[in-house]
Amino acid sequence: MYTHEKKVITRGKPLSETGKALIMIHGRGATAGSILSLAEYLPVEDFTLYAPQATNQSWYPYSFMAPASQNQPALDSALELIDSTVQSILEQGISSQNIYLLGFSQGACLTSEYATRHARHYGGLFLFTGGLVGQQLETANYQGDFAGTPVLITTGDPDPHVPVSRVEETVAFMEEQGAVVTKKIYKGRPHTILQEEIDLAAQILSKASANS
Template sequence: MHTFHFDFVGEGIPPAQHAMILLHGRGASAEDILQLADALPVRDFALFAPKATNHTWYPFPFLAPPQHNEPWLSSALDVVGRMVKEVKNRGIAEDDIWFAGFSQGACLMLEFLARNAAPYAGALAFTGGLIGDQIYTQNYKGDFGHMPIFIGSSDPDPHVPVERVLESATVLQHMNAIVTTKIYPLMGHTIGQEELKDATALLSSYDNS
């Protein structure tokens, strides 16, 4: 009951050089987050979106002590890791894999990356931060090798404090990521058009040829 079935929706799965793994938010679905790709320059990417059981990766807020979200949190992190392996098994190199997520999916994505830092192609976090009542840097390892990470969020946001966004960006920078942090006044808990424009600019600025 506390484990996730490894189930995902994929688009463009026939041979592709680049991939994006998209993680949906609480109450949403894999199909929902795949719609985000329509607004990003990823037409030639293979797209993968794992599904959370009952549309929730973990039950309590991301700012709760991590043990309160176990065993769901560990299961969710395992799903992301298995998704990465699935993408690699399809012949896509690590440095050609992008990540994107919104809200709970963005938090899960950042937590997975910090625990398994490697020079992936990049990551787009729409309203998210590292998980826990505090940031547990002892859980984090690896080196991003100048991998680009975009983090956008509203000021204020009802679920993700700006302070946690900024703290998370600092941790990721110390792990050798190139972090672009954008805080949008009164945007609300959503993905705004200006945010999409900024994320698209970052994604487009890296050579995906």
């Protein structure tokens, strides 16, 4: 079982200039570079971008709906890589309200799991086709308070990897922890990111730029 090297690609102006960070988590079989290309479609000129790279281009080996033990130690290693990225930003004097997390597919599942285990007032969470990880959800892991964090979570109906039922469960937990969730289920949508999803994310990101 692989664990992840600490490899994070950064793009954009330095954090000392922007004061805002967007952490972008790629999907299975993809790369940090591929998820960073999504930034071209988002209003993130005033953000510093961070994209961790999974070793072997996969964050964990099996489905996110498999028993969590089957995805170890890769899952914990992946969560640690996100946490070290978040902590390094916080240590530079940036508040969590100026940290945004975005993921697609496996990256959205990992982002959901990380954020719900470390709930705090983030600037926003963008969960493009993903949900909390595990065959059964280990609710004891979910700690903290989102304090009104805006969350966008999406999936197709049906989606080959992410069932609507798990998105619904994820929304319920995040709302219990104080998130303000926008959920979008797209009938017959392929496993991709639609323009409407990008537009919804852009609305949340634009508010950040307006407030800076």
